[in-house]
Amino acid sequence: MKILSIVGARPNFMKVAPLHRAFASREGLESKIIHTGQHYDARMSDVFFKQLELPEPDYFLGVGGGSHTQQTARTMLAFESVLQAEKPDAVLVVGDVNATLACALVAVKEHIPVVHVEAGLRSGDRRMPEEINRILTDSISDYLFVTEQAALDNLKAENVPDEKVFFVGNVMIDSLVHYREKARQLPLLSELGLEPESYVLMTMHRPANVDHVAGLRSILDLIKSTAAYRTVLFPIHPRTRNNMAQFGLQTELEAIPNLRLLEPQGYLEFLQLMENACLIITDSGGIQEETTCLKVPCLTFRDSTERPVTVELGTNFLLADLDPQTVHRHVVAILEGKMKTGTIPPLWDGQTAGRVAEILASSLQKK
Known part of the structure; x- marks a missing residue:
């Protein structure tokens, strides 16, 4: 067959x-x-x-x-x-x-x-x-x-x-389980000069967030407020990078203190970065699932999720009002240790x- x-x-x-x-x-x-x-x-x-x-x-x-x-x-x-x-x-x-x-x-x-x-x-x-x-x-x-x-x-x-x-x-978790130990062996964190849980990992790529000036400015505000507390690692999606440049925001982005812009990462590299982050801010779908399995706090910058189990059982928070100030309040609370531990969903x-x-x-x- x-x-x-x-x-x-x-x-x-x-x-x-x-x-x-x-x-x-x-x-x-x-x-x-x-x-x-x-x-x-x-x-x-x-x-x-x-x-x-x-x-x-x-x-x-x-x-x-x-x-x-x-x-x-x-x-x-x-x-x-x-x-x-x-x-x-x-x-x-x-x-x-x-x-x-x-x-x-x-x-x-x-x-x-x-x-x-x-x-x-x-x-x-x-x-x-x-x-x-x-x-x-x-x-x-x-x-x-x-x-x-x-x-x-x-x-x-x-x-x-x-x-x-x-x-x-x-099946996404199958890959995570299968490759988790291999990802742990990479020297990426030491090459970046970072300790585990010393940084916030961010990804943003959805058109609703990055295809217009208002969305990109919200992302800049998120990064600025979060970088006041922790180093922000931002493997920047080509779509996001191109739009930052197109709308004249690239210089402002690169000037944010405590921000580390990275190229898109391989699967193993990104898995290591996720597992060792103190917090992840994203608009991705799959990352909501992976952080739930890894038990890493996740703030999802979207007004809906197709993966509600990550909120109901996991470590994901859905930021439905898409307000950077709301994100800021959650960031501060999580960095102060006020987070849900979550459980791994069935199967x-x-x-x-x-x-x-x-x-x-x-x-x-x-x-």
Whole structure:
């Protein structure tokens, strides 16, 4: 049985890596990786593939940037020929990027079963392109593997048949568990001259925060107020860096005392930085999950989250009013030791990929 696994952006790599290992270890399952190139930076993509011990992709579609419509259309056209050549038994998509929806659409039109890993997550905000991708992908998937109870509840509310839905845990945490010790061995902290828990780690990249002056100014205010208490490490996303320059804010950013701007980091490097931070401020989705597993306080600068378990059980705080002053109050409280310890959600145990492989091997064989 042949499964084509789709990666389109770096967060997908961390999810597909444990799945590929689990498939490859099972007799009778053939795993091939298709890289659409939705987000592609040769240096960073190569680093992620090497660190996650992924083989070279069997196909690289070279889709590149562009609008959401352009990316989706180019991916569909390129993937169609791959599907016709490979004739797989299933197409596996992860997360919520444009490549996820595009490849799922092509597969379902070719009557090939679609497997969605990380199904059922909902932010409730349809202004987010990712939310549309999640909803549409789930509506056409044959196997929906979910990470948390809220996802089960969402799919039930959308009348997805129970027999399609499987609560298996979180493959992102599989990678974290698998590579955590390897990340600890890196000399990065000493090279940066930092002690554990002596810094705040920040990431910001969502268009709602970085594609306009008001959002970028809020980020500058966040950094200034936080850097008054701790060193701020900011691995700056290319989109954020470019917009800071475009709106004439790059000089102001670089002049902030106690700020360390870094290039985007490899997976292992960033895992080490997360584990040793005293606090993380982010607008990312996956980081909310990783910090919950690491039990590091996380402030999410968004007005909604598709991962509510990270707030309900984990260490994540959702800053719904998007006010830098609110962030400042939380920063001070956390640095004073007023933080929730959190618990790791059910089945976030590093064994999720094995459960997915077992279910697919059994179900696809019956077909």
